[in-house]
Amino acid sequence: MIMTSIKDQFIDADQPHLFQFWEKLTQEDQALFLEQLSKYPNPRLLCNTVKQAIQLNAESTSGGSSKNASPLPESSCVSILEETASDLKKWEDQGFELFHKGQAAIVLMAGGQGTRLGSENPKGCYDIGLPSNKPVFQIQAERILKLQQLTDEKYSTTGTVIPWYIMTSGATRATTEKFFNSHNYFGLQRENVVFFDQGFLPCFSMDGSKILMKDQHNICEAPDGNGGLYKSMYDSGVLQDFQQRGIKHIHMYCVDNVLVKVGDPVFLGWASSQKYDIATKVVRKRSAHESVGLIVLDRDLNAPSVIEYSEISKELSEKVDEDTGKLHLRAANIVNHYYNVDVLNRMIPEWISSQDFLPFHIAKKRIASLDFKTGELVKPVEPNGVKLEQFIFDVFPSITLEKFGCMEVCRDSEFSPLKNAPGAANDTPQTCLSSILNRSTKWVLENGGLLESPDAQVEVSPLTSYNGEGLEFVRGKVFKNGECI
Template sequence: MSYNEIKAAYTAAGQDHVFTFYDQLSSEEQSTFLAQLKSIDPHRITNIAKTVLAPEISNESIISVGPEITPLPDSATASLFTASADQIVDWKKKGTALIAENAVAVVLLAGGQGTRLGSTAPKGCFDIGLPSHKSLFALQAERILSLQKVVAHSTGSGKVTIPWYIMTSGPTRAPTQAFFQQHSYFGLEEENIIFFEQGVLPCIDNAGKIMLETKSKVAVAPDGNGGIYRALTEAGVLKDLKKRGIRHLHAYCVDNCLVRMADPVFLGFAASRNVSVATKSVPKRNPTENVGLIVSKDNHPAVIEYSEISDEMAHRTVASVEGTSALAFRTANIVNHYYSLAYLETIPTWRENYLPYHVAKKKIPCIDLSSGETLTPSTPNGIKLEQFIFDCFPQLNMSEFANLEVSRDDEFSPLKNKAGTVGEDDADSSRADLMKQGKRWLLASGAHVPESILGVEVPPLLSYAGENLEWTKGLTFDTEKEISK
């Protein structure tokens, strides 16, 4: 496209203000700026802006009926707390068989930076303070290595490969790849680690106009974790999955040090139900925990914000199997999902028109169009547009969806906050949760760990989920340091 064609498109979309300073730019700056403008569909941005900024209809004569929000039906959920041992073994066998067939891959959402943690590196590079000082990336890579060996040994298969697809953002792409290269891909084969990048969207002001970061650059921001669906198609990931014979995917967030990638139990659970999408959840800590909930919304699966249910609903209880009471709305979303490849291959039919865009009001450095000066706002002055990964759920029938409730102690310890600021979901809690798990595994295997030892680091290479620790029986571990065989 020529300059005239690009400018005509932006003018037709009501976004031609982006050319305000074009004549002041050098020829090189103009060329780079036009390349960025060409990559953006201004009509799409204008249409999105109209949708997200449209005022809500207020008419007292119209009686608004809200959606029906209820807990997930029993038919769509199961729990490791109540499932029989035989059932769990059966799920694990099914999932293990799928991994042995090299039909499983994992997708990592790793676009986040460690800014809130006080780090300039991508979040996956963060050291939570383990005795080994292993990063989140290292822990997860070792877990994949461990599972490949466990499955190969238990099934007598040949080579077992679990490809690892890592979705970065623009700012984290280069440093993430460099980190993996620096650490020799943590023992995994380079060809089985595939990096791809989530998209970006222009930032807009409160009038829906595209904002300029500089006179020659549009201000952009990552398009949210829901951008995974566009990225899977546009980065060629779906084609690569099909080429490798992958039929089942597990997607998760980088900040969970306890995550079990390609968990055979979860895979077997989802595959046995023949669903398109499945989720893992953990029980809500308490009625007021600020966490998204997986629910039935108008008889379709959905994730809602904690603010979308009333105080009565938040505190409502039901009788549990054990005879005690449990929260009725307790299914906390941990962004831990299963997808069938067959479902993901339908993305082009619904991606653009179905997923909504969410408004995040932010302080966005920008150029003042009148003066040309750079503004560094102290209050939110613009909007970043995001899509959420779970916003595809409501298009599913409940029969196409399933949720598995798992133990928070065993599988979920998110790294959200800088240590010492909030008191939970930080590096201190992540380290403690991982080491407490190691201590439980050792005690269950017959080892001795003094009560004074709060936790022990059991490296993923020694055990994926507590197995293969029989050799520790009778041994005493009186230090928190990483153990070795």
């Protein structure tokens, strides 16, 4: 009865082609196919929503804004660049207190395959060329180790634990776990590193009318984007693990930011003390036409939102505030967020019970798929279908303005994304390497260290210093280019 119901639902959703080869399949393949389809309990709603998304995407133009956008009110924002040292120290202390009480954890989104990097391995396995040859995962793991050490020193204790939840994808899970195993979890206790997978969404034809198939008993699927984090935390039991461990506050970030302050105590302390439901870090937009999304106030909804660079008119993107001389909209989204766990526990079940709670974003792609006339797999040379993504920030408008915070941080200290292959114009291994070495060298010079030549650069290990602290020992010492501290 259940098997018939699944078939009927997809046929009713105008997808009878999925069963063109049904009678030729073995009973085992039929069962596996239906198991795959059962992940999508309302196919008619899914298909209709995809068609609407494709239509909206076709109607949109890059010349105008889709939102009535303005900057967030000052009451919602702070800037690390402008705050007093005493406030920063207060927030940092509050963050370390959360670690000491075992109430804070870290969520890493690491589902990317690194294809744009030209790598066969996940981005976190990539070696950007540091003198130490540490891959991205190791750099981030060691920042957690350092936070645990600093917390123990601050409270004269031992055994502080900051759990690390890592969202992988079907394409990266096995490789990522193998990498962690081969490196003995970089010194972290393996029971405190929790892997879980993001979900998938079907791939559709260009007009959204048909779900594509990769063979006679499997539909084409692709990762559901960073917006899949919410459902994945629910489905995988991560939310329940938060509860069992007593976790109340989360710092979430993306693997490809090599400068990220993993578990930043200042950010956690500020956001939790303000009793925000969600907070976000931003960097100041480099120029009027930098291709970045922006954190804004949607005035029609009176709610926080993200506006994509393609949605901003030339006039609005170039608008400058007369009193400050700064761009009117300048808060660049870097996908670096704080979450109150009580809010996640309350809202995620509500969000995912409504299958259309997050809009679909459309990407036209070349998708290897089944030719129904020949029954063979075809690898197209031009885009032949759409992959669907959901974005993590599309939940922002569901948060009331007074429960949302925005912290501006320094780009040179906290944001350098690893996206493109060596030789590209930006966001490459070379730019990431330069960002880390520039920050490390700055810390050494600020603490009285000396360089053997003006252009020398050094690497400061995360195990030595989390944010430039504890480097008094470098005073008066001369460091060679490429030296590790």
